[in-house]
Amino acid sequence: QFQIVQSGAEVKKPGASVKVSCKTSGSTFTPYSIHWVRQAPGQSLEWMGWIHSDTGKTGYSEKFQGRLSITRDTSASTTYMQLNSLRSADTAVYYCARSHLGGGFDPWGQGSLVTVSS
Amino acid sequence: EIVLTQSPGTLSLSPGERATLSCRASQSINNNYLAWYQQKFGQPPRLLIYGASSRATDIPDRFDGSGSGTDFTLTISRLKPEDFAVYYCHQYNSSPHTFGGGTRVDSK
Numbered sequence: 180q181f182q183i184v185q186s187g188a189e190v191k192k193p194g195a196s197v198k199v200s201c202k203t204s205g206s207t208f209t210p211y212s213i214h215w216v217r218q219a220p221g222q223s224l225e226w227m228g229w230i231h232s233d234t235g236k237t238g239y240s241e242k243f244q245g246r247l248s249i250t251r252d253t254s255a256s257t258t259y260m261q262l263n264s265l266r267s268a269d270t271a272v273y274y275c276a277r278s279h280l281g282g283g284f285d286p287w288g289q290g291s292l293v294t295v296s297s
Numbered sequence: 298e299i300v301l302t303q304s305p306g307t308l309s310l311s312p313g314e315r316a317t318l319s320c321r322a323s324q325s326i327n328n329n330y331l332a333w334y335q336q337k338f339g340q341p342p343r344l345l346i347y348g349a350s351s352r353a354t355d356i357p358d359r360f361d362g363s364g365s366g367t368d369f370t371l372t373i374s375r376l377k378p379e380d381f382a383v384y385y386c387h388q389y390n391s392s393p394h395t396f397g398g399g400t401r402v403d404s405k
Contacts, residue, residue: 223398240392282347283346
């Protein structure tokens with residue numbers, strides 16, 4: 180069974196960077212993408228970007244262009260999301276999720292809370 | 298960017314009642330590339346429906362997705378206590394992916 184485990188909570192100061200990891204395990208017979216989605220407190224979900232498991236190709240929401248980097252380490256079955264120049268509005272739970280073969284995202288990681296505060 | 302508008306914002310119902318949730322898109326979603334998720338407090342979203350009407354693995358048949366183009370509906374035929382949660386629609390037809398603002402289904 181495919182599973183995802185994310186890294187723990189982080190507290191960062193404005194202007195700093197954060198790097199969240201997303202470790203996958205379990206068998207999969209088809210290539211897939213890992214997507215990153217964030218959720219600010221009490222808010223809806225916001226898609227940030229994705230990376231393909233095989234090719235490493237990435238795509239980003241224009242909102243985060245220049246600040247966001249998604250990378251992978253295939254040997255460690257881990258994907259990383261780095262967000263730079265953090266501001267208080269970046270305080271959110273950050274989720275990674277696998278693309279579901281039929282569409283949508285499934286499963287999701289448990290989420291990583293990133294708090295940006297001076 | 299495709300904007301998804303969900304209504305109502307909150308639905309107050311009793312167990313056993315029928316819930317009808319709406320998701321309207323600002324432009325047509327080709328190939329019905331629309332999903333629905335359930336989210337409970339402190340948990341990640343759970344995929345319920347993909348392709349507008351296909352149930353994900355282990356999702357009970359009381360959850361039914363329908364619609365096409367710009368209008369989509371999630372129906373929960375007979376609410377169970379575990380169904381009280383927030384529901385989001387998600388379009389993956391075009392980049393950026395977008396989500397609706399959510400509908401909260403709570404107990405009357």
